[in-house]
Amino acid sequence: MVKRALLFPGQGSQYVGMGKDLFVKYPIAKETFHEANDAMNVDLTRLMFEGGITELTRTEYAQPAILAVGMAMFRIYKEVVGSDINYMAGHSLGEITALTCAGSIPFASAIRIVHRRGELMREAATIGGGAMAAVHELDISEVESICTSVSATHKGGSEIVVVSNINSENQVVISGHKGALSEATERLTKRGGVVIPLQVSAPFHSPLMAPAAEQFAEELNKYTFSPLQYPVLSSVTAKLYASSDEITKVLTEQLTAPVQWVAVLQYLRENGVAEAVELGPRTVLKKLAQNTTGMKMFAFDDGSDAEQLLSNSKIAKEEYPLDFIIQCVSIATCTRNRNWDSEAYAHGVITPYRNVQTMIYQLQQSGGQVTWSNMEQAYKMLLSVLRTKLIPEVEQLSRLERLLAEYSLQDKFAQGLPVGVLNS
Structure with a gap:
């Protein structure tokens, strides 16, 4: 793949x-x-x-x-x-x-x-005093060296200019005080660089x-x-x-x-x-x-x-089974609740569960094809319910692995189990 x-x-x-x-x-x-x-x-x-x-x-x-x-x-x-x-x-x-x-x-x-x-x-930007410029045709290390030198000496080191974007091998962006940036521009141009001022008035991505x-x-x-x-x-x-x-x-x-x-x-x-x-x-x-x-x-x-x-x-071009979504609802329903925080339960169980129930009803009434988005919504609902109900991690993993194996979906959900499930 x-x-x-x-x-x-x-x-x-x-x-x-x-x-x-x-x-x-x-x-x-x-x-x-x-x-x-x-x-x-x-x-x-x-x-x-x-x-x-x-x-x-x-x-x-x-x-x-x-x-x-x-x-x-x-x-x-x-x-x-x-x-x-x-x-x-x-x-x-x-x-x-x-x-x-x-x-x-x-x-x-x-x-x-x-x-x-x-x-x-x-x-x-409204404070002023800053500027940015794109630099082409010079090695990144050379641009950094000149910026460091200017920052150490310009107005006794009271103004700075730094590399703010390393965009490609041929383009970097520098930011800093206007005076320091102007001096750096002169030095970079003398070394063969092409320096293009950017239409901004603040030195983004700089100290x-x-x-x-x-x-x-x-x-x-x-x-x-x-x-x-x-x-x-x-x-x-x-x-x-x-x-x-x-x-x-x-x-x-x-x-x-x-x-x-x-x-x-x-x-x-x-x-x-x-x-x-x-x-x-x-x-x-x-x-x-x-x-x-x-x-x-x-x-x-x-x-x-x-x-x-x-x-x-x-x-x-694939068709996805409505049965998978119904199975997610079934597992969410039959698992025992260990969380008596009503606010957390409403947010993590009731709301996503009802949303998936509504989705199932709409799919059944319309006869519409189940999309990948429908599948993910159901699966995320199940994850939310299992976490919120405080189901032990071993039981969570067991239920999810069996579900994904039944529908051959192990490789579809971010290599089987989404990032974060193991840390739930």
Whole structure:
């Protein structure tokens, strides 16, 4: 089986009209965009579909819009292509999209989180004094060396410039005080580099973002994150998240630390990933990876790529048994409850159980085909019920393994048992 990763782009990929075709063609996309509207209490779809670009580009709107498109594409991908996903990763903002698609952050919460992240970044930009620039045609180590030298000497070391994004072998981004960045630009140009100023007024992914990072940590501390259902690579560390407990720390650090995109792609290549799919507006990550990864790249926002992904999908042609969903309900019903916390029981048992019952009724009434999304909803309901009822781990594993073996689904749910079940 070919190993595949899903990649999610960051800010700057937005454009007027993004997601509109998905909204028209796929009910799950329309539902996703409506969820985003409700979470923000803003008509985000109007901004996405009609613009103008100046308003859409405002960071507090661009970030939730990009996340919403990424989530819509992910849901379509899962429903039509299937769940053979080995890794997820995102570039800066895209890391939050990856964590959301991996099930660790509820979608509505993620929309609110990135909206606040955007506000904090905008506030940092209004303070002024910072700038960013893209550097081409120079080795990364040479760019880092010049930045270090400038930071040590410019205005007596009181101003800094640092590498903020390592995007490809041929492109890095630098951030810092305007004066220090200007001096670094002169030195880099003399060494043969091509330096292009970016139209931003704040030094993102640099130590100068520390005040915004501190406030963002306070925002993240308001939320509880669930276990990851898929392995997610951090663009800060280029390592897998060990657990959702790391989310607040890593996402806070992300505002002040460089994006290690080259290292992320190297990790994927070294771990056998042969194909990667970009889920989000435009084809930014596909272009960055073309000459460096050795992986086959698809971008869902590229019409020919999307058509190839969807038309070649074997999973899309499979039929799934309604009996599996009914069996999930049966197991959830017959297991003994050991948890007398009524609030936890309502959230972890009653709500997901009723949602699956409603789904079964609708499928039976309509005669509709069971989709992979239906299968996953039922299975996630069962996991939630078993955890909430405090079923012993050995019994949980025994029931789940028997269920998956009965329907030959061991390799469909993230190699049998989703990440986090063993830690329930």
